[in-house]
Amino acid sequence: MTVRARRHERGFALIGALFLLVVLAALGAFAVRINMTQRHSSTLELQEMRAQAALQAGLEYAAARLAPGVPCNSVQNIAGLPGNFTVTFTNCVSRSYNGNTVFIYTFQEIAATSGAYGTPEYVRRSLRNVRFTS
Numbered sequence: 001m002t003v004r005a006r007r008h009e010r011g012f013a014l015i016g017a018l019f020l021l022v023v024l025a026a027l028g029a030f031a032v033r034i035n036m037t038q039r040h041s042s043t044l045e046l047q048e049m050r051a052q053a054a055l056q057a058g059l060e061y062a063a064a065r066l067a068p069g070v071p072c073n074s075v076q077n078i079a080g081l082p083g084n085f086t087v088t089f090t091n092c093v094s095r096s097y098n099g100n101t102v103f104i105y106t107f108q109e110i111a112a113t114s115g116a117y118g119t120p121e122y123v124r125r126s127l128r129n130v131r132f133t134s
Contacts (some may be wrong), residue, residue, distance in 0.1 A: 058087035
């Protein structure tokens with residue numbers, strides 16, 4: 001009877017081993033997924049900081065270029081910043097106030113962008129700015 005009972009127990013350890021293998025593979029896949037998510041998150045955060053720095057550089061550039069009576073077209077878009085950012089200036093309006101004593105420059109939007117839209121590498125930061133010169 002013991003010989004016959006052993007024949008029915010053949011392969012039982014294989015089921016346990018396969019279950020353990022599947023569980024370990026799932027845990028490994030989960031660990032890899034978490035690692036990739038954290039890496040992508042930190043890369044995106046770094047790109048966001050670079051976009052903000054590019055935006056500030058664009059503001060400083062525009063402030064240095066705009067003097068009393070200087071037309072808005074003297075401010076050109078900036079390309080090739082670190083992180084492959086491009087800073088664009090749109091809808092600049094120059095107005096005089098109080099008999100040409102003060103000039104008001106208004107940018108509808110100053111944007112810093114990098115990457116192609118719709119991809120995980122796409123980062124964009126924008127702001128609106130008003131600059132007074134006298």
